[in-house]
Amino acid sequence: MRKQVISLLVVLLIVVVAVLSFILYNELPLLTGKKIILATRPVDPFDPFIGQYIRINYEISMLNADGFNPGDNIYVLLEQDPQGIWRFKGASKYKPSGKDFIKGRVVRVNGKSVSVEYGIEQFFFERHAKLPTGNITTEVKVGSSGRAKLVQLLSNGQPIEIEYENISIRS
Amino acid sequence: MFRNKRGSAFVNISATLGAILVFVGVAWLIAKNWHQIPNLLKTLILVLSTLLAFVVGFLFRVKVHEIAGRAIIALGTLLYILSVFLIAQIYHIPTGNLQDYAWLLLLCWTVILAIAYLLHSPESIIISLLLFFPWVILQYLSSIGGMQSFEKGNFLLGFILLFLSTGVLLYGISLFHNAVKHTYAVLYKFWTILYFLLIFFVLSFKGTLPFLAGFTLDNSVFSPFLMFFILVSFFAFVSSIIFVLSKDTSYSKEVLLFVILIVFLMFFVFSTKLVEGRLGRCLQTSCNDFKNIPECNSAPKDLGCTWSNSNYCDRIACYDFKSEQACKSYYSCAWVNNYCMTNYSRSDSFLKCQSYDNQKGECLKQDSCKWTPSSSFFYGGRGQLPLSLWFLWAVINLTFVLFIIVIIDYARSTGHPSIFTLALLSFVATMISSFVESPLLLPLYVCLVLYGLSLFRYIGGEEKLSGYRTYGVLYLLSFFYVLSFQIVIPYIWNRPSSFGWFGTNLGYPLILNLLIFVWLTLFTHFFLEDTKSRKGKFFTNNELIWMGLIVVVLLLIIFSSKFSALDTTGSISITTLSTFTLIIWILVNFLFIGFIILSMYYGYLIGSKDIIHLGLGIFILEIVTRYIGFWMDFKGYFAFSILAIIGGLLLILTSWLLPRTRRELIQEIQDEKTSN
Numbered sequence: 038m039r040k041q042v043i044s045l046l047v048v049l050l051i052v053v054v055a056v057l058s059f060i061l062y063n064e065l066p067l068l069t070g071k072k073i074i075l076a077t078r079p080v081d082p083f084d085p086f087i088g089q090y091i092r093i094n095y096e097i098s099m100l101n102a103d104g105f106n107p108g109d110n111i112y113v114l115l116e117q118d119p120q121g122i123w124r125f126k127g128a129s130k131y132k133p134s135g136k137d138f139i140k141g142r143v144v145r146v147n148g149k150s151v152s153v154e155y156g157i158e159q160f161f162f163e164r165h166a167k168l169p170t171g172n173i174t175t176e177v178k179v180g181s182s183g184r185a186k187l188v189q190l191l192s193n194g195q196p197i198e199i200e201y202e203n204i205s206i207r208s
Numbered sequence: 209m210f211r212n213k214r215g216s217a218f219v220n221i222s223a224t225l226g227a228i229l230v231f232v233g234v235a236w237l238i239a240k241n242w243h244q245i246p247n248l249l250k251t252l253i254l255v256l257s258t259l260l261a262f263v264v265g266f267l268f269r270v271k272v273h274e275i276a277g278r279a280i281i282a283l284g285t286l287l288y289i290l291s292v293f294l295i296a297q298i299y300h301i302p303t304g305n306l307q308d309y310a311w312l313l314l315l316c317w318t319v320i321l322a323i324a325y326l327l328h329s330p331e332s333i334i335i336s337l338l339l340f341f342p343w344v345i346l347q348y349l350s351s352i353g354g355m356q357s358f359e360k361g362n363f364l365l366g367f368i369l370l371f372l373s374t375g376v377l378l379y380g381i382s383l384f385h386n387a388v389k390h391t392y393a394v395l396y397k398f399w400t401i402l403y404f405l406l407i408f409f410v411l412s413f414k415g416t417l418p419f420l421a422g423f424t425l426d427n428s429v430f431s432p433f434l435m436f437f438i439l440v441s442f443f444a445f446v447s448s449i450i451f452v453l454s455k456d457t458s459y460s461k462e463v464l465l466f467v468i469l470i471v472f473l474m475f476f477v478f479s480t481k482l483v484e485g486r487l488g489r490c491l492q493t494s495c496n497d498f499k500n501i502p503e504c505n506s507a508p509k510d511l512g513c514t515w516s517n518s519n520y521c522d523r524i525a526c527y528d529f530k531s532e533q534a535c536k537s538y539y540s541c542a543w544v545n546n547y548c549m550t551n552y553s554r555s556d557s558f559l560k561c562q563s564y565d566n567q568k569g570e571c572l573k574q575d576s577c578k579w580t581p582s583s584s585f586f587y588g589g590r591g592q593l594p595l596s597l598w599f600l601w602a603v604i605n606l607t608f609v610l611f612i613i614v615i616i617d618y619a620r621s622t623g624h625p626s627i628f629t630l631a632l633l634s635f636v637a638t639m640i641s642s643f644v645e646s647p648l649l650l651p652l653y654v655c656l657v658l659y660g661l662s663l664f665r666y667i668g669g670e671e672k673l674s675g676y677r678t679y680g681v682l683y684l685l686s687f688f689y690v691l692s693f694q695i696v697i698p699y700i701w702n703r704p705s706s707f708g709w710f711g712t713n714l715g716y717p718l719i720l721n722l723l724i725f726v727w728l729t730l731f732t733h734f735f736l737e738d739t740k741s742r743k744g745k746f747f748t749n750n751e752l753i754w755m756g757l758i759v760v761v762l763l764l765i766i767f768s769s770k771f772s773a774l775d776t777t778g779s780i781s782i783t784t785l786s787t788f789t790l791i792i793w794i795l796v797n798f799l800f801i802g803f804i805i806l807s808m809y810y811g812y813l814i815g816s817k818d819i820i821h822l823g824l825g826i827f828i829l830e831i832v833t834r835y836i837g838f839w840m841d842f843k844g845y846f847a848f849s850i851l852a853i854i855g856g857l858l859l860i861l862t863s864w865l866l867p868r869t870r871r872e873l874i875q876e877i878q879d880e881k882t883s884n
Contacts, residue, residue, distance in 0.1 A: 038270070044326040045266045049259055051326075055319045056255050056291055063299035090300075099519055107353050145519065148500050152519055159302040187300040 066186040070178035071137070073115065073123040074191065077173050090161040091168070093175060093187075097139070098158075102128040102151045109143045111153055112183055121194075122174060132183065140183025157187040167200045227283035230856030231290075247298045254291040258284050266327065276860050282331035285320050289339075292316050306350035313343035324392075333392060337399050344374055344437070351431035361422030361581065362429045368407055368420075368477060370434060372470065375403035377441035379466060380448035383459065387452040398627055401615055405634045407473060408608040412638055414601050420477065421484035422581045469611070476604060482596045488581040490564035490571035492557045495521045497578060508576050510557065512540030526550050608638060677751075678818045681807045683725055684758055685826045688800040690718075691765055692830065694793045694837065700769040718766050722759055729755060754810075758803065765796055800830060 076096040097113055105111060105128075114127040115137045123137070128151070132138075145152040157177055162168070169192045176188040176196075190197045245253070261284030269277030292315055301308050317339035324332035348370050352363075382396035410416055423429065452459050495513035498504040504521035507513040516522040526541035526548045535541045535548035542551035561577035564570045571579045612631045619628035690696060700714045733747045747755075771788055804827050811819025 041266070041270065045262065048262055048323050048326045051319055051322055052255070052258055052262070052288060055315060056251075056295070059292065059295055059315060060251070063295070063301070147519055150501075150519055154302070154305060156302055156305065156308065157300065158305075160300055161297045 063186065066180035066184050067178045067188065070180040070186065072188075073117075073137070073139075073177050073179055074121055074194075075175050075177055076122050076124065077175060090159045093158050093160060093173075095155070095158075095175075097125050097141075097155075098153055100125060100128055100151045100153060101149050103149060104130070105143045105146055105151050107143055107146055111141050111143050111151070112138045113141060113153065114138050137179075138183050139177075139179050139185050155185050157185050160187060160190055162199050169197060173197075226856040226858070226860035227279040227286070230853050230860075231283055231286045233853035233856060250294060251291070251298065254287060254294055258287040258291055260284075261287055262323075262327070278329060278331055279860055281323075281327055281329045282335065285323060285329070285332045285335050288319065288323075289316050289335075306346050310343055310346040310350055313339050313346065317343055330392070330395060333395055337395070344370060347433055348431065348437075351433035352428055361420050362424060362426070364410070364416065364420045365423040365425075365477065366429045366431075366434065368410070368473075369429070369438065371403045371407050372473060373434075373438045373441040375400050375407070376445045376470065377437075378403065380441070380445035383448040383452045383463070384444075386459065387448070387455045394622075394624055394627075398624075398630065401627060401630060404469070404611070405615075405630070408604070408611060409634065409638060409641070411473075411476065411604045412601075412608050413641065414597065417480050417597060417600055417604075418483055418487040418581045421480040421482075465614075472607065476600075476607075480600060483594060483600065485568040485581070486594050487566055487597065488568060488571075488579055490561045490567065490574070490577050491580055492561045493576050493578045495523045497521075508557070510539035511576075512538040523550075605638070609635070612638075677814070678816065678822060680725075680729060680755070681810070681819050682822055684755075684762075685804065685807065685822065687718075687722070687762055688796070688803055689826065689830065689833075691762070691796050692793075692800050692833070694789070697769045697789050697792055697796070700766060715766060715769075719763070722762060726759060754806075761799060765792065765799075768792060797830075797834065801827070804830065 078094040078096060078098070097115075100111075100113065102111070109130065112129045112132055113125060114129065114133060115123040116126040117123050117137075129138075132140075139155055141153040141155040143151055144154050157175070160175075168190075172193050174191045174194065176191055177185050178188055179185045261280055265277045265280030265282075265284055267277070268280055292312055296312055301312070317336045320332050320336040320339065323329060324336055345367075348366060352366060378396050378400040382393050382400055385391075385393035385396060411420075449463055453463070493507075493511070495504065495507060495511055498507050498513060498521040501515050504513050504515045507521070512524040512526075513521050514524045523540055524538060526535065526538070529535040529538075529541060529548040532543045532548075535543045540551055541548050543549075557576045561571065561574060564574060564577065568579050571577050612635050615631040616628060619625070619631060696714070700718065729747070729752075733752065769789075769792060804823050807826075808820055808823035811817070811823060
C-alpha cells in the first residue's frame with residue numbers, strides 16, 4: 038500500500054512538474070522579453086475548418102536574404118520606425134550581440150526570397166468571435182535568445198477586445 | 209483457447225465509455241464559456257481536475273472497484289492531454305507547425321507512459337501508444353522538412369523504415385516485458401503487430417509499388433531523426449533478444465521468424481526497383497513546378513502562371529480579368545456569361561503528354577510534360593501493367609495473408625483475442641482495399657471471403673463457429689441501431705445535395721447489406737456444419753424463420769420510409785419532422801427494444817453468454833443515444849454537457865453494479881443446464 042501511495046505521489050509530481058515547466062518555458066519570454074510591435078500583412082481571418090484561430094502573416098515573414106536553406110535558424114535584425122513598429126533591418130545566421138533581433142526558422146527559399154516562421158503565426162480565440170480585420174499589428178515579447186511570444190493583437194495601435202456572439206446552436 | 213474475459217471486457221468498455229463521456233461533458237461545458245474565464249483559472253481548472261482524477265481513481269482502485277478506478281485514471285490522462293493543449297492555445301503555440309505539434313505530443317505521450325507504469329494503468333499505456341503513433345510521424349515529417357520528397361518515392365520509403373523501426377522497437381520492448389513477466393508485454397506485441405500489418409497494407413496496393421520504386425536513399429529519407437530512431441530501435445531490439453534468450457530459450461523460434469520478416473520486407477522494398485520507371489503518368493507541367501520567378505514568368509503561356517504573393521508560382525486568377533479580350537488571352541481562362549472563369553477543359557499539351565503514360569523516357573523528352581510514377585491502372589488502363597509488377601504484387605499479398613494466418617495462429621496458441629481480432633480486421637481491410645483497387649478480380653475476392661469464413665473453423669472448430677450466431681445478432685442489432693436515428697429515416701430515399709459525392713441514397717446500400725446478410729446466413733446454414741451441438745445443418749428451422757421475419761421487418765421499415773422522404777427540409781431537428789416520419793421513428797425504436805429483448809431471450813435459450821452481454825450493451829447504447837438525442841434537440845449543447853457528465857458517471861456506476869446482475873443471469877443459465 039505504501040509503495041502504491043508513493044507511486045501516486047510521484048505521478049502527481051510528474052504532472053505538476055510537466056505542466057509548470059511547460060508554462061514556465063512559454064512564460065519566460067513574456068516575463069523577461071522586450072516588447073515590440075510587428076506589422077502584419079492582410080490575411081483571410083477565418084479558417085473554415087478550424088475556425089478558432091487566425092493565421093498571421095507578418096511583414097518579416099518574407100525577407101530578402103542570401104545564403105539560407107530551409108530548416109536554417111535565422112536571426113532577423115529589427116529597427117523601430119517613428120510609428121513604433123519594428124521593421125526588418127537585416128538578417129544573420131548567427132546570434133547578433135547588442136542589437137534588437139528576433140529568431141526564426143527558414144521554411145522556404147526561392148532565390149533571394151526567404152520565407153520565415155517565428156512561432157507566432159497563430160492567434161487562438163473561441164468560435165463565434167467578432168474580430169476587426171483592418172490595420173492589424175501584433176504585440177510580441179522577444180527574449181534574450183530571440184525566442185518570441187505573441188501577446189495580443191492590436192487594431193490601430195489599440196488592443197483588440199474580442200466580442201463573442203451569443204448564439205444558441207441546436208442539433 | 210481464449211480465456212473468457214468478455215464479461216470483464218464489457219464492464220471495462222462501459223467504464224471507459226463513462227470516463228470519456230465525463231471528459232467530453234466537462235470539455236464542452238468549459239468550452240461554452242471559455243472566453244469568459246481568465247487564462248490562469250482555465251489552467252487551474254484542468255490541472256486540478258487532472259490531479260483529482262488520479263487521486264479519485266487511485267482510491268477507487270484500492271477501496272471500491274478496480275475497473276471503475278482504472279477508468280477514472282484513464283480520464284485523468286485525457287484531462288492531462290487537454291491541459292497541455294489548453295496551455296499551448298493560451299500561449300498561441302502554432303499547431304500548424306509540424307515541429308511544435310510534435311513537441312506537444314512528445315510532452316503528452318512520455319508523461320502518460322510514466323503514469324501508465326507508476327499507476328499500472330493499461331488504458332494509459334494504450335493512450336500513450338496512440339499518441340506515439342502521430343508523434344513519430346510528425347517528428348519524421350518535420351525532420352525531412354515536410355512532404356517535398358513525395359514524388360521520388362523517398363517519402364514512402366521513409367515511412368516504411370519508420371514503421372519498421374517502430375515495430376522493431378516495440379517488439380524489443382515486448383520481449384523485455386516477457387522476460388520480466390510484465391503484463392504489458394501483450395500490449396506492446398499488439399502494437400508491434402499493428403505496425404507490421406500497416407506496412408503490409410501499404411505495400412499491398414499495386415499503386416504503391418511504382419511510387420516506392422522511385423526512392424533514392426539520400427538525405428531526404430535519412431534525416432537525423434530517422435537515423436537516431438533506427439539506432440535506438442536496433443539497440444533496444446538486440447539488447448532485449450540477448451536478455452530474453454538468456455532467461456528463456458523458448459523465444460528463439462519467434463525471434464528468428466521476426467528477423468526473417470524484417471529481412472523479407474527490406475528485400476521486398478529494394479526489389480521494387482524492378483518496376484522503377486516502368487509505370488507512371490505523363491502529365492502536363494503545372495505552375496507549381498516552376499520554383500522561381502524567372503522560371504514562372506517564362507512558363508508556357510497556356511498554363512497562365514503568375515508569381516503569387518505567397519511566394520510560389522500559381523495559376524492566374526481568371527476572375528481578375530474584367531474584359532473578354534484580356535480573359536481570352538490565357539488558355540486557362542474562359543469568358544462565360546460576362547465573367548472570366550477558370551477553364552478546366554483539357555489542353556492539347558495535356559492530351560499530348562497523356563499519350564506517353566507508362567513511357568518515362570519518351571515523356572521526359574517532350575516539352576511541358578512531367579513524369580509522375582504511379583500505376584496507370586486507375587486511369588482508364590492506358591498502357592500495360594508489366595509482369596514484374598503483377599509478380600511483386602502477388603508476392604506481397606500472399607505474404608500478407610500468410611502473415612495474418614501466422615498472427616491468428618499466434619493469437620490462438622497464446623490466448624489473445626485482441627490480437628486475433630486485429631488480424632481478422634486487417635484481413636477484411638485488405639480484401640476491401642484490393643477489391644476497390646481491382647474490381648475486375650471479383651471471383652478472387654469471393655474465394656477469399658469463403659476462405660475467411662473457413663478461418664472460423666481453423667481457429668477452433670465448432671466452438672468458434674457458433675460465434676456466427678452472435679455475429680448475426682450483432683449485425684441485425686446494428687441495423688436497427690442505424691435506423692433508430694430520426695435523422696436517418698427521411699434520408700433513406702432522398703439524397704441531400706450536401707452528400708454530393710455519395711452518388712446514391714441510403715436505401716440501396718441498406719438493402720444490399722441485408723441481402724449480403726441473408727446470403728452469408730444461408731451459406732453458413734448449408735455449407736458449414738455445427739457438428740458439436742447439433743448434428744447436421746447449422747441453424748434450426750425456427751432460427752431461420754425468425755431471422756427471415758426480422759429481415760422482412762427491416763425491409764418494410766426501409767420501404768415505408770419512402771413516404772417520409774418528401775419532408776426533408778435540410779434541417780435535422782425533431783421539430784421539423786412530419787407526423788408520418790415521427791410515427792415510423794417511434795415504431796422503429798419500439799421494434800428495436802423488442803428485438804433487443806428477443807435477442808437476450810434467444811441468448812438465454814441457447815445458453816450463449818455472449819448474446820446476453822451483447823443485448824445488454826446495445827440496450828444501454830440505445831437508451832444513451834435516445835437520451836442524448838432528446839436533450840440535443842430540445843435543450844442545446846449546455847444540456848448535452850450536463851447529460852454527458854451524468855451519463856458518464858452512470859456508466860461508471862453501471863460498470864460497478866453490472867457484474868453482479870450479469871453473474872446472477874449467467875448463474876441461472878448454468879443452473880438450468882445442470883438440472884437438464
